[in-house]
């Protein structure tokens with residue numbers, strides 16, 4: 146068996162737990178509430194990690210020193226401006242892009258230019274304009290781009306795809322997807338690079354891309370038109386939760402942390418840095434000396450926060466269905482409620498949890514209600530592992546070979562599908578900012594015909 150050679154761009158939380166450790170066969174810790182981990186998988190006989198590209202030399206050195214078992218070779222490090230040299234020297238077959246979202250485009254284009262395949266984290270890029278550059282570059286290259294829309298791999302989501310495909314609801318008419326991100330997970334985005342649109346595309350792109358991709362995939366359709374209302378209701382300088390003294394003065398540092406309701410709700414959870422003077426610790430105990438240098442204060446009420454935390458949107462699809470999609474990033478519970486209505490029936494599922502872990506809904510079932518007939522509860526096999534068991538299934542597909550389910554359902558997302566998800570997310574924030582309907586064609590042009 147030939148082992149593929151992989152280079153990983155971004156020794157991120159996601160990169161290290163989802164790709165680097167499984168490729169090296171290094172144990173990557175237990176499940177975390179943010180959905181990573183639990184991947185005691187060993188793909189080292191299928192692929193080799195030839196390089197890690199990251200501006201943070203110290204973080205990579207920490208990884209090599211603390212997480213690579215004695216006797217194993219250390220991972221070779223390259224800074225971003227040495228990407229070309231890395232390709233020349235280490236000759237990867239595939240580049241895995243797991244760096245902050247705004248850095249994806251450059252790596253994807255540089256790899257395609259050199260004829261090297263790309264597996265990129267979602268969102269593929271942060272703007273529809275960049276998505277078009279990627280699609281054009283892929284056409285001109287012998288290499289391919291695959292986007293890790295991992296939520297497709299959740300067994301319940303696979304089953305929904307089958308039911309819709311097989312006509313259980315007839316022709317889909319409208320979908321409602323109500324998504325909530327809880328106070329802990331939601332607040333964490335506003336304490337990381339994600340809080341700036343230039344870096345993440347905003348949360349309708351960074352997070353919404355997951356959900357918008359799922360709906361397009363379930364319906365086997367693409368959105369045409371988007372209207373949305375969104376804003377910042379919880380975080381940023383005008384937050385109603387920002388602690389102030391009686392005369393309206395705001396706080397900073399320890400005083401602010403002591404009064405911050407989000408911080409107080411999560412002390413010791415690891416989701417918030419306990420003290421700005423100490424290092425920010427990510428998964429597997431790795432710090433971020435470059436990205437979050439010690440002493441750099443970040444609060445939920447900072448002026449640089451320029452993204453929305455709440456959206457309510459309506460999307461129409463080319464085959465006539467519509468989607469009502471809402472998402473907020475400061476909810477008392479985390480999860481979603483989904484209803485797919487069609488001319489002949491309805492599918493409904495709900496899955497979530499309270500902050501103390503109490504489950505809400507039932508992630509192992511889907512309720513099917515034919516229009517004329519008895520409702521049926523369809524049980525779905527649950528799988529352990531990150532993102533509802535999706536991540537291990539996706540990794541097996543990527544590193545070994547596509548499973549039968551993957552081939553049957555088209556689980557691997559193409560660059561065009563990645564582009565549509567990004568454009569739909571961009572249309573949501575643009576519509577809300579400009580107060581008008583956005584046509585997806587305005588953003589993706591003739592690419593939509595591909």
Ligand SMILES: NC(=O)c1ccc[n+]([C@@H]2O[C@H](COP(=O)([O-])OP(=O)(O)OC[C@H]3O[C@@H](n4cnc5c(N)ncnc54)[C@H](O)[C@@H]3O)[C@@H](O)[C@H]2O)c1
Nearest residue numbers: 155156157158159198199201225243244245246248266267
């Ligand atoms: N599919 C999923 O479910 C999922 C989940 C989480 C994150 N993600 C994606 O994974 C990616 C990483 O997110 P994260 O939150 O794990 O990141 P992170 O903040 O944990 O880490 C970012 C890493 O990238 C490095 N970096 C910064 N600039 C870089 C550059 N120009 N080139 C290479 N590396 C650079 C930083 O030094 C750091 O090591 C993002 O694209 C994110 O959207 C996907």
